[in-house]
Amino acid sequence: MAPLLQSSQPWVEKYRPKQVKDVAHQDEVVRVLINTLETTNCPHMLFYGPPGTGKTTTALAIAHQLFGPELYKSRVLELNASDDRGINVVRTKIKDFAAVAVGSARQGGYPCPPYKIIILDEADSMTEDAQNALRRTMETYSKVTRFFFICNYVSRIIEPLASRCAKFRFKPLTEAIMSNRILHICHEEGLNLDSEALSTLSSLSQGDLRRAITYLQSAARLFGSSISSSDLISVSGVIPEEVVQALYSACRSGNFDLADKEVKNVIAEGYPVSLMLTQLFDIVVEADDVSDEQKARICKKLAEADKCLVDGADEYLQLLDVASNTIRALCNLPQEFSYEG
Amino acid sequence: MLWVDKYRPKTLDKVLIHDDVAQNLKKLVTEQDCPHLLFYGPPGSGKKTLIMALLRQMFGPSADKVKVENKTWKVDAGTRTIDIELTTLLSTHHVEMNPADAGFQDRYVVQEIIKEMAKNRPLDTKGKKSFKVLVLNEVDKLSREAQHSLRRTMEKYSSSCRLILCCNSSSKVTEAVRSRCLNVRISAPTENEIVRVLEFIGKKEGLQLPPGFAARIAEKANRSLRRAILLFETCRVQQYPFTHNQAIPPMDWEEYVSEIASDIMKEQSPKRLFQVRGKLYELLTNCIPPEIILKRLLYELLKKLDSELKHEVSFWAAYYEHRMCLGQKAIFHLEAFVAKFMSIYKGFLIATFG
Ligand SMILES: Nc1ncnc2c1ncn2[C@@H]1O[C@H](COP(=O)(O)OP(=O)(O)OP(=O)(O)O)[C@@H](O)[C@H]1O
Ligand SMILES: [Mg+2]
Numbered sequence: 001m002a003p004l005l006q007s008s009q010p011w012v013e014k015y016r017p018k019q020v021k022d023v024a025h026q027d028e029v030v031r032v033l034i035n036t037l038e039t040t041n042c043p044h045m046l047f048y049g050p051p052g053t054g055k056t057t058t059a060l061a062i063a064h065q066l067f068g069p070e071l072y073k074s075r076v077l078e079l080n081a082s083d084d085r086g087i088n089v090v091r092t093k094i095k096d097f098a099a100v101a102v103g104s105a106r107q108g109g110y111p112c113p114p115y116k117i118i119i120l121d122e123a124d125s126m127t128e129d130a131q132n133a134l135r136r137t138m139e140t141y142s143k144v145t146r147f148f149f150i151c152n153y154v155s156r157i158i159e160p161l162a163s164r165c166a167k168f169r170f171k172p173l174t175e176a177i178m179s180n181r182i183l184h185i186c187h188e189e190g191l192n193l194d195s196e197a198l199s200t201l202s203s204l205s206q207g208d209l210r211r212a213i214t215y216l217q218s219a220a221r222l223f224g225s226s227i228s229s230s231d232l233i234s235v236s237g238v239i240p241e242e243v244v245q246a247l248y249s250a251c252r253s254g255n256f257d258l259a260d261k262e263v264k265n266v267i268a269e270g271y272p273v274s275l276m277l278t279q280l281f282d283i284v285v286e287a288d289d290v291s292d293e294q295k296a297r298i299c300k301k302l303a304e305a306d307k308c309l310v311d312g313a314d315e316y317l318q319l320l321d322v323a324s325n326t327i328r329a330l331c332n333l334p335q336e337f338s339y340e341g
Numbered sequence: 342m343l344w345v346d347k348y349r350p351k352t353l354d355k356v357l358i359h360d361d362v363a364q365n366l367k368k369l370v371t372e373q374d375c376p377h378l379l380f381y382g383p384p385g386s387g388k389k390t391l392i393m394a395l396l397r398q399m400f401g402p403s404a405d406k407v408k409v410e411n412k413t414w415k416v417d418a419g420t421r422t423i424d425i426e427l428t429t430l431l432s433t434h435h436v437e438m439n440p441a442d443a444g445f446q447d448r449y450v451v452q453e454i455i456k457e458m459a460k461n462r463p464l465d466t467k468g469k470k471s472f473k474v475l476v477l478n479e480v481d482k483l484s485r486e487a488q489h490s491l492r493r494t495m496e497k498y499s500s501s502c503r504l505i506l507c508c509n510s511s512s513k514v515t516e517a518v519r520s521r522c523l524n525v526r527i528s529a530p531t532e533n534e535i536v537r538v539l540e541f542i543g544k545k546e547g548l549q550l551p552p553g554f555a556a557r558i559a560e561k562a563n564r565s566l567r568r569a570i571l572l573f574e575t576c577r578v579q580q581y582p583f584t585h586n587q588a589i590p591p592m593d594w595e596e597y598v599s600e601i602a603s604d605i606m607k608e609q610s611p612k613r614l615f616q617v618r619g620k621l622y623e624l625l626t627n628c629i630p631p632e633i634i635l636k637r638l639l640y641e642l643l644k645k646l647d648s649e650l651k652h653e654v655s656f657w658a659a660y661y662e663h664r665m666c667l668g669q670k671a672i673f674h675l676e677a678f679v680a681k682f683m684s685i686y687k688g689f690l691i692a693t694f695g
Pocket of ligand 2: 055056057121
């Protein structure tokens with residue numbers, strides 16, 4: 001796979017597997033799909049799992065392998081969240097596409113089974129109404145279409161659709177598998193990564209291979225072809241341990257103003273508060289000198305703040321509230337306030 | 342031209358702060374295959390300056406030739422067509438816009454307009470295909486749906502288009518979008534860095550700065566460079582030559598919030614609440630964002646309160662701000678916070694002094 005012509009695509013795209021068999025770590029689905037390539041039998045599919053685990057990649061790869069470049073356009077409809085998929089589109093566009101009959105002549109060495117594939121990527125952002133409208137379409141054209149639903153949260157897909165599909169969970173990639181893939185890219189791009197850097201990269205990206213590849217490419221551009229573990233940490237944007245510790249110690253000191261100062265600093269430095277919550281959580285959970293009850297009090301607030309952030313609440317106010325709650329927990333101040341009117 | 346614009350560094354080599362980031366950005370774009378970028382950091386930290394300098398690095402001086410376009414797009418939304426008005430800044434190589442301006446219709450901006458732009462690859466003068474850059478501001482204000490709609494566009498058209506996303510709080514950008522970008526953190530400049538910039542501008546303008554003057558401005562600026570430079574220019578207009586004890590004027594609205602804080606510490610009654618509501622309205626009609634008002638009010642109150650009360654009051658500030666962003670009418674929640682504060686404070690006074 002030597003890069004013949006200068007690619008202008010980011011590495012994540014450049015190294016997107018083109019064939020189902022190259023998709024790493026998702027053995028179950030790969031097995032089923034490889035079988036499909038032979039028998040051309042294929043159920044409706046539902047892929048779900050966290051970002052960067054190969055869902056889109058797998059769906060596109062199987063579609064390409066079944067139909068080849070010639071027929072792809074006429075046989076595969078890819079709709080994702082960047083397309084309007086309101087109820088009307090479901091009723092018209094998908095139906096029109098499904099309704100046109102197809103033949104099954106094998107062409108140019110591709111299996112070309114006698115059905116069309118409709119890939120609904122990022123299906124968790126479809127409204128329930130639109131999903132309901134799909135039920136009928138799926139049934140009416142079940143002989144000539146196969147649906148691939150792809151989403152991060154399987155709970156957002158309504159049961160009647162989900163139950164019609166073979167479900168596959170895409171697991172976060174393990175360190176070993178991730179390292180394998182990364183080493184392959186390093187080899188292609190002529191990069192040098194020692195084993196420490198390799199394991200740092202795997203743990204930083206938490207099973208998200210896309211993220212790992214982006215970090216790797218950025219680090220390669222910034223620091224040249226020899227990449228160390230600290231280079232990777234600096235491109236990944238994790239909050240430095242000192243900063244998290246400073247906030248935690250300020251909370252331990254029991255001094256509100258001190259904690260407020262640290263919170264202000266975190267905000268001014270631009271660290272993402274959601275990430276700060278995660279890193280604080282790690283410290284608190286592992287602290288030996290904090291009682292279980294204290295931990296519980298702190299973690300409860302961390303969870304609440306995380307939810308508020310998702311709702312769009314202000315980062316400073318949330319982190320300050322977390323800090324204040326942590327102080328009160330660590331100093332065993334009562335949970336209830338005294339002057340609430 | 343205001344000094345904030347006049348002294349905005351044009352190239353990555355000329356930036357006075359964040360030069361480490363600038364040098365990194367330069368390396369990042371040496372090849373054509375750089376990933377999408379997400380810039381995040383507090384307001385006034387210099388994200389915009391870096392982005393503009395980066396565009397110039399990529400496309401040369403032609404990136405500076407921008408024109409503003411006010412356009413109405415007709416978007417087909419199933420049963421009806423809707424009009425979306427949007428202001429864009431464009432040069433031959435890039436388009437900049439603020440999709441969150443479309444409010445609850447932001448999804449259509451992403452689905453129709455941005456996708457359209459991402460699809461069309463520009464031809465450069467030599468007829469060679471190149472890529473274009475889309476700069477999207479305030480992506481943290483985009484609805485979840487709109488952010489979801491960005492995901493696949495970012496992958497699908499990545500050979501013809503790079504996205505540069507810009508926001509204050511990256512916590513509000515969904516995981517899936519963040520996973521598709523290189524995240525670039527821009528910290529607020531420290532007071533020392535601000536002093537350096539002010540001294541640089543002073544020198545260029547041929548001004549005499551008394552010792553410690555720049556530092557005093559920097560202290561008042563809350564680590565916002567934009568604010569520091571604006572303050573500096575205001576001082577220059579008010580009085581020159583500078584004197585070492587010259588007053589640095591506070592912002593009007595901040596004065597006003599500080600008054601509100603004193604008001605509610607002095608008296609806790611329905612009547613006072615009513616008066617304060619008038620003042621809050623005044624601030625809102627002057628376009629001060631409600632969360633900024635609330636934060637400032639908390640800041641003023643924390644200065645004056647017993648440590649015991651600080652916990653309680655900051656808890657309620659966070660509580661009401663959260664409800665405010667779920668609700669629609671900011672004034673309700675601001676007022677609720679004030680009422681809550683009054684009740685707590687009154688309880689405290691009675692418990693302490695009887
Ligand atoms: N299992 C895998 N094997 C090989 N490469 C992978 C795998 N998972 C992810 N990648 C790499 O990560 C990139 C993104 O993967 P993909 O687009 O399939 O993610 P996704 O699961 O669809 O994520 P999202 O939920 O965010 O849409 C691919 O281009 C590929 O380079
Ligand atoms: Mg995907």
